[in-house]
Amino acid sequence: MDTEVLVVGAGPTGLTLANELRLAGVPVVLVDRLPRRSTLSKAGGVQSRTQEAFDQRGLLEPLLATGNHPAGIAHFAGITLPLTRDRHRHPWRSVPQVVIEGFLEQHLATQDIHVRRDHELTGVAQDEDGVTATFASGGVIxxxxxxxxxxxxxxxxxxxxxxxxxRPGTVTVVAADVRLSGDDQAMTHTRSEDGHWASVFPLGTDPRGRPLRRLSLGGPGRSLPREVPVTEDELRVGLRAVFGDRVRLLELRYARRITNAARQAARYRHGRVFLAGDAAHVHLPIGAQGMNTGIQDALNLGWKLGAAVHGWAPEHLLDSYHAERHPVAAAVLRNVQAQSLLMDQQGTGDPDLLAAKDLFATLTKLRDVQYHLDDLLSGMGIRYPLPGTEAQPLIGLPAPDLNLGPVRSHELLRSGRGLLIDPAGRFAKVAAFWPDRVDRAGQDAGVEPMLIRPDGYVCWAGDPDALEPALGHWFGEPH
Structure with missing residues (x-):
């Protein structure tokens, strides 16, 4: 083998996966067809769950230190959800995809993992032992x-x-990174009486400290073929149709047309080949859910591949990647399609649709509705169908951040291993059989015992007799 794992694609998903494999001590090669890193931001927001995961790897603080990345308020179909503002430890933040990619690539470079660029894949063949990838240059990995x-x-x-x-795309809308005059820092979704609409949300600042915005435009007659270039005049006309003279275009940095296509791979695993990120699921980019879902794919898959390479993965472990992540992306596609419908992307002005959105907007004033939608959008409501979920409400959910005396539990996950919270010291003998795969900690008797997987999800809690089977189920045969 030239390497244990070959990752094709150096976007947020591929870069996150390479870091997870590095943490697991697995040799990895990361290739990308582009000769240099893209300067374009296809996404611009980081959900609460993704921030928690970065914090569990010690990456969140240095990522946020790269610039001005303001916190925002969640929205669903352009309807803001203000009651969710302080609900999670890490609020939704505006961090452009290009910033995330640059940060992760530099972090990997300090670990001597460098993206091999200008590698255009032309062939994939697999056998019982491995995968052979061929490239346009004639190279083979x-x-x-x-x-x-x-x-x-x-x-x-x-x-x-x-x-x-x-479903193939049926409509296109414009997405652009711009500087504007006259708008404020808040996310806004504004519609004119004739059906034209604009969404604006902050992207932080440019190198000179000037505010950047992600602008989306749509409405009657604005659905043009994807290959038609987006011009400054088109943006000015669209802004004027929605805002009049209140908002003006100062600078266009990047623009493209995006579609409402919604597709998902039927299977995420094909023998020794796995699909992750946009290779596994595509949808209209609303709320940066595509980027965040891809990063979460990588976090779920990385430690499992590490276990397989090191030889201790239980037989079911690699298959659990599809079982856990496919339903998550399917739910994302559904909520994005619902948002797209309510936002009336084509500006039809259908009175039935407008009536439905008015009713929906009224319902979103209820706290429980806002919380439910926030669970969908933040990633914090994900609950994997793990063994024991029926009996214990913590199992399958993201682990809470616990105070364990001198450290917090999220800091202990930076090892990339599992973590057994054992506040009363009852489970030392059991945990001793998995010393290279599971760390043990806990000094506060008020904390509930739980077992946390390397990706930050609780996989055991409560029943003492179920701990040893849970350790074997997720971390293989005892040492």
Whole structure:
């Protein structure tokens, strides 16, 4: 083997996965077809759950130190959810994708992992022992596993002939990174009486400290083919149709047309090849859910591949990647499609649709409705269907951040191993059989015992007799 894992695609998903494999002590090669890193931000927000995961790796604080990344208020279909502002330890933040990619790539470089650029994949073949990837340059890389993180038009997925069912795009809207005059820092979704609409939310600042915005525009007659370039005049006309003279375009940095296509791979695992990120699911980019879902794919898969490479993965572990992540992305597609409908992307002005949105907006004033929608959007409501979920409400959920005396529990997950919270010291003998895979900690008798997977999800709590089976289920045979 040239490497244990080959990751194709150096976007947020691929870079996060490479870091997880590094943490697991697994040799990894990361390739990308682009000759240099993109300067374009396809996404611009980081959910609460993704921030927690970065914090569990010691990456959140240095990432936020890269610039001005303001906290924002969640929204659903442009309807703000103010009651959720202080609900999570880490609020939704505006961090452009290009910033995240640059930060992760530099972090990997300090660990001597460098993206191999200008690597255009042309062939994938696998056998019982590994995967052979061939490239347009004539190069060949042999690996034990391969992960496709190469985007919505995934070459790997095409070469596999993997099913990618769903709906093709029926409408396009404009997405642009701009500087504007006259708008404020808050996320806004504004519609004119004739159906034209604009969404604006902050992207932080440029190198000179000037505010940047992500602007989306749509409405009657604005759905043009994706290949038609977006011009400054088009943006000015669209802004004028919605805001009149209140908001003006100062600078256009980047613009593209996006569609409401919604597709999801039927299977995330194909033998020794796995699909992750946009290679596994695509949808209209609302709330940066695509980028965040892809990062969470990588966090779920990384430690499992590490376990397989090191030889202690239980037989079911790699299959659990699809079982856990496929339903999550399916739910994201559903909520995005609902948001797209309520936002009336085409500006039809359908009175039935407007009546439905008015009723929905009234319902969102209720706290429980806002909390439910926030669970969908923040990633904090994800609950994997793990053994024991029926009997214990913590199992399957993201682990709480616990005070364990001199440290907090999220700091102990930076090892990339599992974590057994054992406040009363009752489980030392059991945990001793997995010393290289599970750390043990806990000094506060008021904390509930629990077992946390390397990706930050609780996989055991409560029943003492169920701990040893849970350790074996997630961390393999005892040492």
């Amino acid at each position: 042999r690996s034990r596993y391969l992960v496709a993180a190469d985007g919505g038009h995934s070459t790997v997925r095409s070469l596999l002939g993997a099913e990618f069912p769903g």
